[in-house]
Amino acid sequence: MKVLVLYYSQTGQLKEIADNCIAPLVTDNSIDVDFVRVETEHQFPFPWTRLTFFNAFPESVYGTPFKLKPIEVDYSKNYDLIVLAYTVWYLNPSIPISSLLQHPNAQHIFKGKKVVTLLGSRNMWVLAQEKVKHHLKRLEADLIGNIVLIDRNKNLVSIITIIRWMFYGKKSPFWGFPRAGIIQEDIENSMRFGEVILKRLKVNKLTDMQEELNKLGAVDINPSLLILEKRATKLFGMYAGFLSKKGDFFNKDRLARVSLLSYLLPIGAFILSPITTISSFLISVIKRKELEADIRYFKQNSLKE
């Protein structure tokens, strides 16, 4: 059996997750695994500066495709499974992955293929996965599994640690704050999901495996983060429009608005997050059934019509 892992990881965190998760397949002699890194021609810097980080906002939100370096996929191999490993940028698939899914060769790569998505993000990924589901449907691929690793620390704590990590490249614990990013133990334990995939490959049963993955904790959705994410995505759409009016990604004219966003967004997050914690508690009481149905939907792979 042949497996293709397509990924983009800027700091290496997602690559480490993919390495751990896919390890059972790599060590099995009967499975042939190829890792292919997806890269844009434009190099997003790491660590980021304040302006470069927030300048990626409109294109992330709109899913504007960027030019990619040649995608090193061996098209002669008829892969049995594609693992699409991606991170989330501004509640959307990262620009490199969104560019891949809209690339002229995407149909060639994905059409008719079984796909498992593997995410490594801070903690807001649900609506990004909906976009990926739409892309995969358009590409006529069959999404059979989703595995999500997030930073399980409190939302405001992870905002602080990720800002330090993204802007200064520092992941270490400081002033009582934990290490930035996804807990190492969670990364290492992701091997259990690879074992499910391996078992399915061996018996040639590549059908929807979400229920089996969910039993192992592949997708965990926090109701209050889901409510916050839905609110934020509306604001993001409005703000992306405000920035884009001043020009595209390479246009310096929009940097004043980008700078404004760089203050508004963290302030907004710190105000919205505690308010949402309270209001989501009320919503979870008043609209319990609706919220539960939402969560059930986001934990599986089909797409709402």
Ligand SMILES: Cc1cc2nc3c(=O)[nH]c(=O)nc-3n(C[C@H](O)[C@H](O)[C@H](O)COP(=O)(O)O)c2cc1C
């Ligand atoms: C520009 C940018 C925006 C991000 N936005 C989100 C987000 O909306 N939700 C989220 O859960 N994580 C977000 N993250 C965190 C990433 O999903 C990811 O966890 C982190 O960048 C490390 O990934 P890496 O393996 O590519 O280094 C963002 C990261 C960057 C660089």
